[in-house]
Amino acid sequence: xxxxxxxxxxxxxxxxxxxxxxxxxxxxxxxxxxxxxxxxxxxxxxxxxxxxxxxxxxxxxxxxxxxxxxxxxxxxxxxxxxxxxxxxxxxxxxxxxxxxxxxxxxxxxxxxxxxxxxxxxxxxxxxxxxxxxxxxxxxxxxxxxxxxxxxxxxxxxxxxxxxxxxxxxxxxxxxxxxxxxxxxxxxxxxxxxxxxxxxxxxxxxxxxxxxxxxxxxxxxxxxxxxxxxxxxxxxxxxxxxxxxxxxxxxxxxxxxxxxxxxxxxxxxxxxxxxxxxxxxxxxxxxxxxxxxxxxxxxxxxxx
Amino acid sequence: xxxxxxxxxxxxxxxxxxxxxxxxxxxxxxxxxxxxxxxxxxxxxxxxxxxxxxxxxxxxxxxxxxxxxxxxxxxxxxxxxxxxxxxxxxxxxxxxxxxxxxxxxxxxxxxxxxxxxxxxxxxxxxxxxxxxxxxxxxxxxxxxxxxxxxxxxxxxxxxxxxxxxxxxxxxxxxxxxxxxxxxxxxxxxxxxxxxxxxxxxxxxxxxxxxxxxxxxxxxxxxxxxxxxxxxxxxxxxxxxxxxxxxxxxxxxxxxxxxx
Numbered sequence: 409x410x411x412x413x414x415x416x417x418x419x420x421x422x423x424x425x426x427x428x429x430x431x432x433x434x435x436x437x438x439x440x441x442x443x444x445x446x447x448x449x450x451x452x453x454x455x456x457x458x459x460x461x462x463x464x465x466x467x468x469x470x471x472x473x474x475x476x477x478x479x480x481x482x483x484x485x486x487x488x489x490x491x492x493x494x495x496x497x498x499x500x501x502x503x504x505x506x507x508x509x510x511x512x513x514x515x516x517x518x519x520x521x522x523x524x525x526x527x528x529x530x531x532x533x534x535x536x537x538x539x540x541x542x543x544x545x546x547x548x549x550x551x552x553x554x555x556x557x558x559x560x561x562x563x564x565x566x567x568x569x570x571x572x573x574x575x576x577x578x579x580x581x582x583x584x585x586x587x588x589x590x591x592x593x594x595x596x597x598x599x600x601x602x603x604x605x606x607x608x609x610x611x612x613x614x615x616x617x618x619x620x621x622x623x624x625x626x627x628x629x630x631x632x633x634x635x636x637x638x639x640x641x642x643x644x645x646x647x648x649x650x651x652x653x654x655x656x657x658x659x660x661x662x663x664x665x666x667x668x669x670x671x672x673x674x675x676x677x678x679x680x681x682x683x684x685x686x687x688x689x690x691x692x693x694x695x696x697x698x699x700x701x702x703x704x705x706x707x708x709x710x711x
Numbered sequence: 712x713x714x715x716x717x718x719x720x721x722x723x724x725x726x727x728x729x730x731x732x733x734x735x736x737x738x739x740x741x742x743x744x745x746x747x748x749x750x751x752x753x754x755x756x757x758x759x760x761x762x763x764x765x766x767x768x769x770x771x772x773x774x775x776x777x778x779x780x781x782x783x784x785x786x787x788x789x790x791x792x793x794x795x796x797x798x799x800x801x802x803x804x805x806x807x808x809x810x811x812x813x814x815x816x817x818x819x820x821x822x823x824x825x826x827x828x829x830x831x832x833x834x835x836x837x838x839x840x841x842x843x844x845x846x847x848x849x850x851x852x853x854x855x856x857x858x859x860x861x862x863x864x865x866x867x868x869x870x871x872x873x874x875x876x877x878x879x880x881x882x883x884x885x886x887x888x889x890x891x892x893x894x895x896x897x898x899x900x901x902x903x904x905x906x907x908x909x910x911x912x913x914x915x916x917x918x919x920x921x922x923x924x925x926x927x928x929x930x931x932x933x934x935x936x937x938x939x940x941x942x943x944x945x946x947x948x949x950x951x952x953x954x955x956x957x958x959x960x961x962x963x964x965x966x967x968x969x970x
Contacts, residue, residue, distance in 0.1 A: 433936040459951035473758035677932040
């Protein structure tokens, strides 16, 4: 019996490891490197109703143990994502979690309605936490009542379970989690990036053209672990944890904190083979530590 | 095919002020089939620098399983790279991107290769390949000053070579475009790599009826997944079309990208 396979709303996962949205494109580039069917799932790049170019460059800046990005939800738009990207992904035996973004409620509803009809989309990830767009995005992710209302509206039209991606840029993450649970969310993914900034000493100006960006990578892991620890004790929703995961030990830590599965973000940029490597190592780790199934570890830090 | 390999440093030396030449050995070198492609390096295991560094390739020797890079030690990553010694290991991902199409120049034709600063290195392997094929090459190399100049003799061994420096301390004073105008240099095709302002000026020159340029940008993943290094195509009515420098480029047909 597999130590790694698990069932979450809408998702039959071969293993609890998946690339995080925005860090894997739509999978095409990584398909040259390994078989995408080895992944637990794929969280595709955020999709908006209309195509978006995103922000001007520079869009990334390095920081100690992490990076700032301000891509700005660049994507080819709903129609092309469905016709080209999701269609292409059908050749792989892997459930897709479609990250849905927008500027206003109607955008989210429209994208959710259409994209949830696609066969290989097994769940939605509602992106209410992108810090890099001027309207929408994070505004929905910082006010509990707004998040709840949006979740409700998207739930009404979605044909698959809805996970809501929480922003760490709030005072009380538990309040946000409870709000989306009340709104009918089927699960939570957390955390999105922390808003940060770097200033170029030569020019005296921010490095990123967007001025601020989202911090990710190992530097944010303690924040993510703390938030998963808090939220998992206060809601009944399954949690896909993320934020700086780059080793098997990190996966174990998220699991102990209360995550059911994990997503890998920035580490894909450092080592594009990280996901299949971690999947293989995780199985080995559990065997070595006499753990029959990954779910045994869930929430052990507070149980 | 893209590979990830711990390659061994064969040699490293400072060939101009802050400019290093490093030769790496490993099976990956045999995969590099075109000049102008690049490698993405992880310099150490440390958390800073966390990300890889894109570095261009100056010379490929597949039979020896080696390739040579020339880079400027500037930030944390390249400075750490410059401290590597013979026998040390470097984590290399590559070869990445699309390089200079050698097949676009025919034997007997003339190609003009225009490079600026740290954009010069990939033109060296390109020139070797073109000469091998019987294409005559003219090189126009621009540097800040004499201290920053490198490989001028190696280029001179392959074809006519003009050197421009901003302060006139080596070759002729001025920019590469000044030299091309002054000498009325013409060719069947041009290939160029350097700062964007230079590429823009080179595109306007028409030293050849057609050509290829290699772009530079801050990169994240280097394989086209992160959307950090996008640029606008020249012909784009919607404003939402994009090209990724790392995977669609770094070499583009002149005029293809809005500079």
